[in-house]
Amino acid sequence: KNQVEQSPQSLIILEGKNCTLQCNYTVSPFSNLRWYKQDTGRGPVSLTIMTFSENTKSNGRYTATLDADTKQSSLHITASQLSDSASYICVVSGGTDSWGKFQFGAGTQVVVTP
Amino acid sequence: SQTIHQWPATLVQPVGSPLSLECTVEGTSNPNLYWYRQAAGRGLQLLFYSVGIGQISSEVPQNLSASRPQDRQFILSSKKLLLSDSGFYLCAWSVPGIDYGYTFGSGTRLTVV
Numbered sequence: 001k002n003q004v005e006q007s008p009q010s011l012i013i014l015e016g017k018n019c020t021l022q023c024n025y026t027v028s029p030f031s032n033l034r035w036y037k038q039d040t041g042r043g044p045v046s047l048t049i050m051t052f053s054e055n056t057k058s059n060g061r062y063t064a065t066l067d068a069d070t071k072q073s074s075l076h077i078t079a080s081q082l083s084d085s086a087s088y089i090c091v092v093s094g095g096t097d098s099w100g101k102f103q104f105g106a107g108t109q110v111v112v113t114p
Numbered sequence: 115s116q117t118i119h120q121w122p123a124t125l126v127q128p129v130g131s132p133l134s135l136e137c138t139v140e141g142t143s144n145p146n147l148y149w150y151r152q153a154a155g156r157g158l159q160l161l162f163y164s165v166g167i168g169q170i171s172s173e174v175p176q177n178l179s180a181s182r183p184q185d186r187q188f189i190l191s192s193k194k195l196l197l198s199d200s201g202f203y204l205c206a207w208s209v210p211g212i213d214y215g216y217t218f219g220s221g222t223r224l225t226v227v
Contacts, residue, residue: 032215034215036218041202041221041223042220042221043120043204043206043218043219043220043221044158044204044216044218045218046215046216046217049215089157089158091215091216093215102215102216104157104158105157106156106157107157
């Protein structure tokens with residue numbers, strides 16, 4: 001069973017609107033959580049990284065939240081732009097492998113339409 | 115600054131042909147190196163990881179192999195490609211001992227025909 005679950009699987013929003021993506025994880029012990037943006041045919045690019053003690057982290061119009069108690073994270077996109085169309089991947093590190101392997105969610109495909 | 119290079123960007127190969135994808139990292143020493151595959155509409159699957167020259171660990175049994183002949187060079191290979199080897203291959207690196215995440219290469223789109 002995947003230790004990182006993302007929802008929704010895909011999302012279509014109108015340009016200028018806001019949206020929120022969800023990430024639930026079971027990785028334990030928890031080290032940190034990252035959100036990546038992956039444009040079609042490109043490698044993922046890091047948006048935010050949060051440790052256990054951080055609740056919110058912003059990067060421009062992207063705001064990530066983390067609730068380590070409930071093991072949930074969200075990524076909020078404000079005032080979406082066409083360039084936000086991409087796959088957003090939640091990655092959690094921790095578990096019993098301490099040297100650096102990470103657990104990936106399957107991603108949420110976001111399509112921003114004019 | 116650190117950079118990661120991956121090539122080629124796209125590749126179309128016939129079934130049964132060999133494969134060699136190369137990844138190099140600049141600006142860092144002794145990185146952890148990874149090969150991932152991403153099937154269409156699917157998440158990233160870890161194929162191989164390496165913590166040093168000649169040290170390769172495989173996550174899943176498959177038709178592929180990896181080698182690390184130099185500290186900052188990671189090669190993904192196959193002797194005979196299968197149709198199921200088609201996918202998007204990503205190389206990544208991370209700093210050992212520092213849990214700071216990956217930096218990914220730009221990826222290689224492999225189509226086996």
